[in-house]
Amino acid sequence: MTRKIALITGASRGLGKNTAQHLAARGIDVIGTYHSKADQAQALAEQLQQAGGRAAMLQLDVADSSSFAGFAARLSETLEQHFGRRQFDYLVNNAGIGLNVPFSETSEAQFDQLLNIQLKGPFFLTQQMLPLLADGGRIVNISTGLTRFALPGYAAYAAMKGAMEVLTRYQAKELGARGIRVNILAPGAIETDFGGGVVRDNAQVNDFIAGNTALGRVGLPDDIGAAVALLLEQGNGWITGQRLEVSGGMFL
Template identity: 75%
Template sequence: MIRKIALITGASRGLGKSTAQHLAAHGIDIIGTYNSKADEAKALVKTLKKAKVKAAMLQLDISKSETFDDFAGEVSRTLQSVFSQHRFDFLINNAGIGIHASFSETTEDQFDQLVNIQLKGPFFLTQHLLPLINDNGRIINISTGLTRFVLPGYAAYAAMKGAMEVLTRYQAKELGARGIGVNVLAPGAIETDFGGGVVRDNPEINEFLAGNTALGRVGLPGDIGGAIALLLADESRWINGQRIEASGGMFL
């Protein structure tokens, strides 16, 4: 039986790493991307191979859309050389950064950086990779709970993610002819190094967010990796064009 293959951007750490591990536990082979953390990427490949799946990590700066054509070629070559395949099945647009700045203090440089990484990057990367995605495959875009509830300092970041949520519905409509399902997963507060590790490392913020979450804690990377694995399971194939929040019930 031919195993399915997932391509995960930003897979060397945080939510991307957890997603790779959860999918590997379900027998899905992994192509991951990293920006600068080559050592962490290599370590993840070793971990995934111990889970008895094939894995490869490719360098990608999601902010540089001019490199995407070459990257798609590298993905094609990797599919053939490592996996003996010509296409993959799942694309998870996860790579991103967090910038904390009030609306009144957000600079144009910060805004442009977020556009390139959180919106333009996944828009055109997905476009370039479409010929390599199998019919009946699936795409998951990563958003944020901050598109539903509001915490000061994330106006630009949340605006980009809101755009990704709209884009998800258009992708689902336009790619439906190929049987490709597209959903957007919106995590709540998660203990990672994202945004400087503020949720993980600041006890006061952690306590505040946990106190405003129905399940009484902030999220862990495995909560999101598990949710993505659930959305990519065969049993979830009829879920399409949806925003699904995985926040433990924040600010209900």
């Protein structure tokens, strides 16, 4: 049986790295992208290869949509040379940044940065990837629990993710004819370096979140990587156009 291939943006660290590890453990080969941390990306590729899988890392700035055609060409070359394939099977739009600024103080520059990375980037990257994504493939977009509950300082960030949730439904509708399933996963607060590592490193913030979560703790990267893998499993082929929140029951 031909091994499946997943393309994961922002795979050099955090949730992208964890997702790559979970998929590799399930026998899925990985092509990851990184923005600037080439050493971390290469270390991950070597780790996945030592575990018996195949992996490659490609540089990509998701904020620069003008680079996507060139990235598609490099991806096509990588698929043929390293994997003996012309298409891949799974796309995980994970790359992103965090921003905590009050609505009244958010600048146009900050808004535009979030727009380019969190919405415009995945919109046009996915569009560019369609010829390389196999029929019957799957797309997992990443949202946030902040589209359901509101915390001060995340207006711009959550607005972009809310748009991604709407986009996910349209992608599922329009790509369904090719058998492509599209879903969006919304993590709660997770202990990573995202947003400066505030959830992981600030004990007061960590305790506040844990105290408002049904399962009594803050989320861990393994909680999210495993959930992405779950959405990509073959037995879940009747799920599309859905938002899955993975927050441990935060703010129920």
